Amino acid sequence: MEAAGQLSKCGFEVSLVEKEKTTGGHLNDWYKLFPDRRSSTEVKEYLDGITLNNGINVLTNTTIEKFNKNRNHFLITTSGGKEMTADAVIVATGFELFKSSRKEEYGYGIYDNVITSSDLEEMFRNDRILMNNGDVPKTIGIVHCVGSRDEKVGNLYCSKLCCVTAVKQAIEIREHLPQTKVFCFYMDMRMGGAHYEELYREAQEEWGVNFIRGKVSEAGETINNRLVIKVEDTLAGRPLKMELDLLVLMAGMEMSDGGKKIALSAGLNTGDNRFFAATDHHYGSNRSNIDGIFYAGTCTAPMNITETISHARAAVSEVMDYLKDGRI
Amino acid sequence: MNIEGKKAIWKDYQKEIADDKFYYVRSCVRQNFFPGSETAFLKIMREELKKDVYEHPCHTTCTGIGYHSDIVPVETTMTVVARQFALMTEAGYENLLPSCITSFGLYTEILDTWHHFPAVEEKVREQLKKATGREFEKPKNLAHASDVIYKFRKDIAAKAKYKLINKNTGEPLKVVDHIGCHYAKMFPSKGVGGAEYPYVLAGMVEEWGGKVVDYPERRHCCGFGFRQYLVQANRGFSVACSKEKFESMKPFKPDMIITNCPGCPMFLDRWQYVINEMEGKRYGQNGQGIPVFTYEEVAGLVLGYDPWDLGLQMHQTDCEPVLEKMGIEYDPDKKFNTDPITKKVNTQQLVNV
Numbered sequence: 001m002e003a004a005g006q007l008s009k010c011g012f013e014v015s016l017v018e019k020e021k022t023t024g025g026h027l028n029d030w031y032k033l034f035p036d037r038r039s040s041t042e043v044k045e046y047l048d049g050i051t052l053n054n055g056i057n058v059l060t061n062t063t064i065e066k067f068n069k070n071r072n073h074f075l076i077t078t079s080g081g082k083e084m085t086a087d088a089v090i091v092a093t094g095f096e097l098f099k100s101s102r103k104e105e106y107g108y109g110i111y112d113n114v115i116t117s118s119d120l121e122e123m124f125r126n127d128r129i130l131m132n133n134g135d136v137p138k139t140i141g142i143v144h145c146v147g148s149r150d151e152k153v154g155n156l157y158c159s160k161l162c163c164v165t166a167v168k169q170a171i172e173i174r175e176h177l178p179q180t181k182v183f184c185f186y187m188d189m190r191m192g193g194a195h196y197e198e199l200y201r202e203a204q205e206e207w208g209v210n211f212i213r214g215k216v217s218e219a220g221e222t223i224n225n226r227l228v229i230k231v232e233d234t235l236a237g238r239p240l241k242m243e244l245d246l247l248v249l250m251a252g253m254e255m256s257d258g259g260k261k262i263a264l265s266a267g268l269n270t271g272d273n274r275f276f277a278a279t280d281h282h283y284g285s286n287r288s289n290i291d292g293i294f295y296a297g298t299c300t301a302p303m304n305i306t307e308t309i310s311h312a313r314a315a316v317s318e319v320m321d322y323l324k325d326g327r328i
Numbered sequence: 329m330n331i332e333g334k335k336a337i338w339k340d341y342q343k344e345i346a347d348d349k350f351y352y353v354r355s356c357v358r359q360n361f362f363p364g365s366e367t368a369f370l371k372i373m374r375e376e377l378k379k380d381v382y383e384h385p386c387h388t389t390c391t392g393i394g395y396h397s398d399i400v401p402v403e404t405t406m407t408v409v410a411r412q413f414a415l416m417t418e419a420g421y422e423n424l425l426p427s428c429i430t431s432f433g434l435y436t437e438i439l440d441t442w443h444h445f446p447a448v449e450e451k452v453r454e455q456l457k458k459a460t461g462r463e464f465e466k467p468k469n470l471a472h473a474s475d476v477i478y479k480f481r482k483d484i485a486a487k488a489k490y491k492l493i494n495k496n497t498g499e500p501l502k503v504v505d506h507i508g509c510h511y512a513k514m515f516p517s518k519g520v521g522g523a524e525y526p527y528v529l530a531g532m533v534e535e536w537g538g539k540v541v542d543y544p545e546r547r548h549c550c551g552f553g554f555r556q557y558l559v560q561a562n563r564g565f566s567v568a569c570s571k572e573k574f575e576s577m578k579p580f581k582p583d584m585i586i587t588n589c590p591g592c593p594m595f596l597d598r599w600q601y602v603i604n605e606m607e608g609k610r611y612g613q614n615g616q617g618i619p620v621f622t623y624e625e626v627a628g629l630v631l632g633y634d635p636w637d638l639g640l641q642m643h644q645t646d647c648e649p650v651l652e653k654m655g656i657e658y659d660p661d662k663k664f665n666t667d668p669i670t671k672k673v674n675t676q677q678l679v680n681v
Contacts, residue, residue, distance in 0.1 A: 101333065101336065101337070104337055104522065104523075104524035104525065105524050107333075108333075109330060109332075109333035109336065110329060110330055110333035110334055110337075110525070111329060111330075112329070112330065218524075218547055220542070220543070220544035220545070220546065220547075221329060221542065221544065222543075222544055222579070223543075223579040223580055228544040
């Protein structure tokens with residue numbers, strides 16, 4: 001959206017193809033954003049403004065079926081059978097949340113009160129943070145690194161945003177439910193963004209969130225439908241067993257299925273992490289292996305919104321450079 | 329709990345299980361622990377299901393217990409296993425069927441090691457050749473005996489005389505399924521249903537009329553754990569492990585426990601007696617213990633075999649509560665007084681019928 005808006009502002013004719021019924025991707029599902037906990041709708045409104053008010057041809061409920069390059073033009077066939085030509089293409093297929101049911105030991109999809117970070121955002125939006133039976137949870141556990149830094153599921157990379165999301169959500173739980181205890185189970189706290197560390201400190205000092213360094217090994221259910229988790233507290237050097245009302249899984253980021261499909265149909269390179277592989281990690285992170293196709297945002301790696309918007313603007317700069325002097 | 333979620337996982341973990349012509353390798357310890365189980369398995373396979381199951385008289389231990397207790401080096405273990413494969417090859421069979429979970433885990437581990445490190449396999453082949461003059465083919469199919477009973481669970485159900493249903497209430501019996509650690513915890517893709525929610529025993533229980541109990545400590549070790557038990561000083565850990573499980577399953581009021589490992593039924597059975605002696609505690613209903621069975625014993629009961637022919641008199645926790653609930657006809661007087669004729673065994677026949 002950012003790239004489309006910026007290109008349009010620069011005078012290019014832009015078409016934006018969106019597979020969902022509305023643009024905005026995961027932003028539509030989120031309640032508030034870290035680190036300042038502003039409403040996600042504010043950022044969404046900005047992005048809508050930059051795309052909808054700039055004469056961009058927005059095609060929703062549409063996917064790309066075919067990708068052909070003919071000399072310096074791309075012939076693109078959409079799912080509706082529509083054909084479009086383009087001088088340059090920006091791929092911004094984003095990410096998908098790791099399917100938490102793949103971490104079978106956590107019981108997502110099996111135990112009713114095991115939910116994901118995305119499910120919790122929906123609860124925040126509806127202001128109904130409740131257990132499956134309608135009761136208010138009194139003890140909530142948050143598991144970090146679900147599908148990230150995990151060789152077992154084939155994701156060696158860090159999704160980078162789950163730690164700060166966990167901190168943000170822990171604070172929000174305490175805001176909504178001051179009597180509810182929150183426990184975060186982490187491998188490392190990776191607070192590598194602006195104001196992240198401060199938020200982490202705030203969560204401990206002002207909101208009383210408990211951080212326990214250790215991986216949850218398994219979840220089960222008691223006869224009363226309470227969750228039981230086993231976890232190792234590596235700082236105390238002892239195993240823990242704890243009953244919880246709600247367990248929130250911080251699902252990591254993965255290459256989207258739509259992105260994988262485009263990679264195959266267009267012949268774009270992907271990396272070991274299955275995201276699109278840019279031609280150069282340092283100075284070509286928007287460039288693909290095909291001249292005229294560029295990348296923007298989390299289709300190349302996990303990024304936060306700030307980084308995604310910056311990356312999109314950089315993609316616009318690459319496109320302008322490409323179209324100005326002919327070819328890179 | 330959402331059973332659909334489990335079913336989705338089970339779909340992901342289906343393994344190939346051979347249909348016939350099995351090379352059966354017995355367990356070192358099961359014939360002492362639960363002497364009727366392997367006999368019942370062979371009877372079911374040969375007489376009920378009409379399958380070709382071959383046993384080789386020269387088969388030895390796989391060394392699994394020694395390997396997992398750190399007293400047999402891995403290369404020795406691999407060479408012994410290579411010899412088992414050689415015996416199977418010489419007998420003209422390709423489908424290896426271990427009775428023991430640890431053997432199954434060990435064979436799986438060794439085949440996987442050879443797959444990733446072919447040089448190791450070559451070295452073992454050389455060692456076997458030098459030591460015994462034998463050569464071998466790797467098994468085409470490796471399935472644990474419980475996998476095979478799982479595969480034929482519907483055929484067994486079709487011949488069933490009894491069901492895992494309480495005849496007095498008409499309700500399914502509540503069954504705790506306990507899977508041996510070496511079945512799928514090391515290689516989840518090699519077990520039916522995977523490691524977290526294995527289906528191999530649950531599938532039998534469901535097919536034969538029972539209902540599986542999901543309780544918090546269902547993944548916990550039974551207490552055998554090799555070093556916990558084999559090192560005398562650690563035996564407190566062993567009984568503590570079993571106790572952890574019993575305490576966790578008790579609120580669900582299970583009628584019985586079904587297992588697929590040599591050690592699990594032994595320890596879940598015997599430690600109930602020990603805990604009762606130590607603390608006066610029993611975990612079953614009406615002041616009784618929770619009967620513990622091997623899957624062959626359960627299959628045998630379902631098929632209407634005499635409980636004492638199945639060796640259920642060897643259990644330390646009485647099996648009678650389950651016999652009563654299922655409505656199985658049995659003679660209590662014969663529990664420890666079986667017909668002497670049944671004891672007359674032709675040892676040749678024991679090997680290959």
